[in-house]
Amino acid sequence: MSSRQRVNSGVARRQAMAEHVMRQGTMSMAELAEAFGVSVMTVHRDLDELERQGMVRKFRGGATALASNVFESNIAYRLTAHLPEKEAIARHVVRLIEPGSSVMLDDSTTALAVARHIGEVAPLTVVTNFLEAIKLLACTPGVRLMALGGEYHATHDSFLGVACVDAVEAMSTDLVVVSTSAISGRYAFHQEQEIVLVKRAMMGAAARRVLAVDHTKLERVALHRVAPLDDFDVIVVDSRTPEEAVRRLREHHHTVEVASM
Template sequence: MLDRVNSSDPAPPRAARTRAARQQRIVEHVLAQHSASAAELVELTGVSLMTVHRDVDELARRGLVRKFRGGVSAQPTSVFESHSEYRRTVRLAEKNAIAAAALAMVEPGSSIMVDDSTTALALVRRLEEVGPLTVVTNYLPALEMLKEMSEVRLIALGGEHSRTHDSFNGIACMESIAAMSVDAAFVSTSSMTGSMTYHQEQEVVLVKRAMLESAARTVLLMDGSKAPRRALHQLLPLDRFDDLVVDEQMAEPLVVEMREHVRVTVAPQHPE
């Protein structure tokens, strides 16, 4: 989340260490509570309101939180995507249900590509059940999981690291994707309607499009909280995907509309 100090480097000044620890505490609190007021953060940290505002400004510049009038939030908007760390803590049951259904679409011995979504990450956790597989991804948390799976041949997509998404993007990533052809791509995105998909950031849109273009089969993984919602940039129409996997929280009228454009699987949510 926040940068840690390398033990081999000279120790930073005490003020810098104190500021980093305080900002770490702010981020952890906002991720846990989803949002917080400035007054709440003053009470949490024991520093002045002005210092809290400076900390929040810095954290917002780094994409860790979103500042709004009177407070700070980890939740997404139509132009702001939540930090990867926050997205990994929400809708866990729904993502696990979607992943269980999507796993049946992964063929042993095939090559697949997964994006930097936390819904696809839930699928990654299960891939050792299928192996052997070749898996291609730009998502650092997925790389960390996959490198421990003996039945997975892992290919990492390079590029510029995004702190917000904890993934590699940009020109180098897109060029790497363009040189590949995989059997299936499993992706998610921030929002959708009954006929269109969206994301807040154009760079992320371009990488996801490249992934989908490289795949013989395309599978979209979406939980019910993402619809009906729009974001700043259109990703692709729903009829450009082969399959859509949703959870039981997706509104039935939306599912009916989606089925006019794509094959839809509604994943049953089993109690843990």
């Protein structure tokens, strides 16, 4: 096994371990060692790294999950969660973008997946507050990149706050791609107020609004309402979304498109 494979294996194990702790609430080191087939010392090191990333809280003999809003907002978690679904959604969303238009992307990893494909419909002007997307798009031919400033938040790897909202409100784009952490009934939700304020500003700055969410976000509620579903022109979900969930979503929004995986 190469050193790179060992690193990737460790990253995947820690990701799965964090998700396991979140589902169970609290796990002992012995339980985690048995569940993942590794030594207690390996679990100890993995939990040190997960605690450093803000994904779990370690205590003597085990670990406990942080509040789900902290865990799910963490960029380290989001960059590796539900990748096939996000990839399928991104391929679908890119087909909704017209060459020569202007597009705003929020700081979601679903929008980052869109950014990876956006060169396929260049030339474009792209506006974003997500540092990972900025670094990616800076090297994408045919993309005129406009970066939104503000206060940098390492947990999200993005720029937020009043300065970011002001910068968004000074823009007018043809389309915006937004993702949220939860959808329930007639509303989209997110757990963090500062992110909600930027997403709302982005929606107000775009002529057409696309909500891109994988199936794990449906029929959940977070602390803050982002917007009614009717405020979006198109909602894109992945094909692992249960038919009943798609049907209920269409009861509240006529244009729901399912991205094939």
